[in-house]
Amino acid sequence: MSDISVRVLAEDEWEQYRAVRLSALEESPEAFAATVEEEQAYEEDFWRMRMRRSLRLVAEVDGRLVGVASVGQGPQDNERVAELFGLWVAPSARGTGVATELVRAGADAARGRGRSHLAYWVGTDNGRAVAFASGFGFRPTDTRRPMRVRREDDAEDEIAMVLPLGDDRGMPSL
């Protein structure tokens, strides 16, 4: 198996982020609240603002971009919590450790910025993502919210999962 490398994209690399983000939305529409049609319409300024707002991590294998994850600000009233979101691995690279490397790098970055916990909201019907997060060490919480509605019959909830980044094993307010 080839090496997996993970790096943080700079603002000027927004087109790489755009390409992988649109691939994710196109390939796994059920996993994300946004749609590919919506995001295809965004202009350069918006993508640049996104690059500045959160950390955009990509995973590469043999120079090919095979996964993406973002780490940003957690709940507004809790500066100590960072949030992992937009996690996606190309189907051909699933089950090979790419998600683990992406989340490890995201967790390290959040820890380096003084965050005590990493929160991750995931659809309760998304068995593979929940299994991945549990295996990584995220713990389920009692906190749920409706997944932002895309269709009227879309009643799926998201569950908040939390990964402690240091010695504080308590559950933060989300």
Ligand SMILES: CC(C)(COP(=O)(O)OP(=O)(O)OC[C@H]1O[C@@H](n2cnc3c(N)ncnc32)[C@H](O)[C@@H]1OP(=O)(O)O)[C@@H](O)C(=O)NCCC(=O)NCCS
């Ligand atoms: C979620 C995702 C990033 C995980 O990456 P991955 O490479 O598939 O993850 P892994 O294979 O390392 O781990 C998945 C775990 O789920 C298990 N699994 C596989 N299919 C499953 C299923 N249908 N239901 C439950 N568990 C499942 C695997 O066996 C593995 O567990 P293990 O490590 O104990 O063997 C990837 O599947 C993906 O991109 N999915 C589509 C987008 C998505 O749902 N993103 C999350 C949005 S919040």
